[in-house]
Amino acid sequence: MKTSFNFIAVLLTILLIAECSHKAIGQNIKANYDESNVPAYSLPDPFMMSDGTRVKTLDDWVKKRRPEILAFFKSEMYGKIPEGHIDVIYETLGESRVALEGLAIRKEIRVHFSANNRDLQMDILIYLPKDVPQPVPVFIGMNFYGNHTICEDPEITRTHSWARNNEAIGIKNYMASEAPRGIRAGRWPVKEILKRGYGLATIYYGDVDPDFDDGFQNGIHTLFYKSGQTKPAPDEWGSIGAWAWGLSRAMDYFVTDPEIDQNKIAVIGHSRLGKTALWAGAADERFALVISNDSGCGGAALSRRRFGETVAIINTSFPHWFCGNFKKYNNNEDKLPFDQHMLIALMAPRPVYIASAQDDRWADPKGEFLSAKNTSPVYKLFGLEGLPADQIPPVNQPVAGTISYHIRSGEHDITLYDWEQYLNFADTFLKKD
Numbered sequence: 055m056k057t058s059f060n061f062i063a064v065l066l067t068i069l070l071i072a073e074c075s076h077k078a079i080g081q082n083i084k085a086n087y088d089e090s091n092v093p094a095y096s097l098p099d100p101f102m103m104s105d106g107t108r109v110k111t112l113d114d115w116v117k118k119r120r121p122e123i124l125a126f127f128k129s130e131m132y133g134k135i136p137e138g139h140i141d142v143i144y145e146t147l148g149e150s151r152v153a154l155e156g157l158a159i160r161k162e163i164r165v166h167f168s169a170n171n172r173d174l175q176m177d178i179l180i181y182l183p184k185d186v187p188q189p190v191p192v193f194i195g196m197n198f199y200g201n202h203t204i205c206e207d208p209e210i211t212r213t214h215s216w217a218r219n220n221e222a223i224g225i226k227n228y229m230a231s232e233a234p235r236g237i238r239a240g241r242w243p244v245k246e247i248l249k250r251g252y253g254l255a256t257i258y259y260g261d262v263d264p265d266f267d268d269g270f271q272n273g274i275h276t277l278f279y280k281s282g283q284t285k286p287a288p289d290e291w292g293s294i295g296a297w298a299w300g301l302s303r304a305m306d307y308f309v310t311d312p313e314i315d316q317n318k319i320a321v322i323g324h325s326r327l328g329k330t331a332l333w334a335g336a337a338d339e340r341f342a343l344v345i346s347n348d349s350g351c352g353g354a355a356l357s358r359r360r361f362g363e364t365v366a367i368i369n370t371s372f373p374h375w376f377c378g379n380f381k382k383y384n385n386n387e388d389k390l391p392f393d394q395h396m397l398i399a400l401m402a403p404r405p406v407y408i409a410s411a412q413d414d415r416w417a418d419p420k421g422e423f424l425s426a427k428n429t430s431p432v433y434k435l436f437g438l439e440g441l442p443a444d445q446i447p448p449v450n451q452p453v454a455g456t457i458s459y460h461i462r463s464g465e466h467d468i469t470l471y472d473w474e475q476y477l478n479f480a481d482t483f484l485k486k487d
């Protein structure tokens with residue numbers, strides 16, 4: 055027993071060193087921040103089928119081209135979910151009708167996944183507004199450090215999954231402690247969301263898959279391995295695919311809860327979890343509205359611009375995020391059968407909000423805007439305007455359409471300003487019947 059424990063400890067150390075050196079390599083590839091050095095590129099046409107025929111009707115888009123694009127994103131970027139059965143059981147961990155000084159209903163749902171003699175638990179924390187007509191619309195997004203970090207509520211169950219060390223907030227030995235309870239409240243304005251009549255649900259992403267390159271030996275991937283399989287096939291899911299899958303399992307719960315409006319679920323995420331929200335929205339059309347906050351490379355930003363973080367940099371720093379096939383496109387973006395505007399196109403006709411931050415050049419705000427803009431023709435096919443702007447708007451002046459966009463002043467973050475725009479957006483599209 056002791057020997058195997060030592061072996062696991064040594065293995066983990068090697069993996070963590072490998073992760074750090076990957077990061078170092080990724081960060082050593084020089085990023086371009088000069089607009090005049092953006093190479094000439096041409097974006098793939100969302101309407102050009104791979105057999106050379108053109109989408110002419112809505113039916114062509116819905117029945118042929120959308121499935122084709124979705125299949126490309128699956129096999130070449132985020133990875134397919136393996137076929138196979140795992141057991142999923144939903145357990146109500148706790149419920150309070152007087153949470154947050156009586157303002158909210160709080161539910162905690164523990165989802166038990168099991169297969170291959172392994173199991174995993176994912177906790178969904180849900181706050182619902184009180185004294186409003188039910189069922190209620192809900193925002194769902196994943197968080198970076200544990201459900202208990204999003205709000206000072208002492209009753210939120212603390213995760214026991216792997217957590218990224220961050221001594222500044224009291225996370226050591228890869229274990230979430232009590233110290234960071236409520237530390238991320240600034241990113242999750244729970245009371246404002248509730249006051250506007252929305253629920254908020256969140257999941258700690260590390261419950262589904264720990265965010266380090268462990269060779270896919272932990273997390274949900276292992277439950278799906280076929281006999282003898284030790285890692286996902288080149289076209290199977292990486293961590294972002296797994297996190298998005300976790301959001302869909304929360305969606306499976308929402309459809310069973312009569313207090314939640316299953317037709318009014320908005321999926322939201324910041325940064326790597328913004329990439330996750332976009333992929334969740336693309337892969338699972340039950341999400342009625344999709345929000346990407348500063349998702350950058352591998353999210354809303356166009357890969358072909360190679361501005362800030364690039365495909366090669368992201369695949370080197372975070373080799374576990376995308377499927378193995380995505381590495382073929384390192385320094386080879388022009389060979390991608392899509393660009394990220396086509397990921398956003400997969401949301402059509404559902405409302406989608408893309409947001410950037412002015413000082414977040416790593417995420418390429420202009421590339422995020424251009425992605426949103428180049429999606430508009432697909433929305434037009436549905437008789438919708440798409441993004442009503444030709445140029446990137448000035449900071450803090452949102453452009454509102456079925457595709458909405460803003461660039462906020464300040465840094466890479468998700469702030470109250472961002473949330474206020476998302477709540478206004480949801481009022482337009484989710485509150486109407």
Ligand code: GCU
Nearest residue numbers: 325326327349350351363368
């Ligand atoms: C890194 C990474 C980005 C990612 C960000 C985050 O900066 O390079 O792609 O979006 O982390 O998730 O905070």
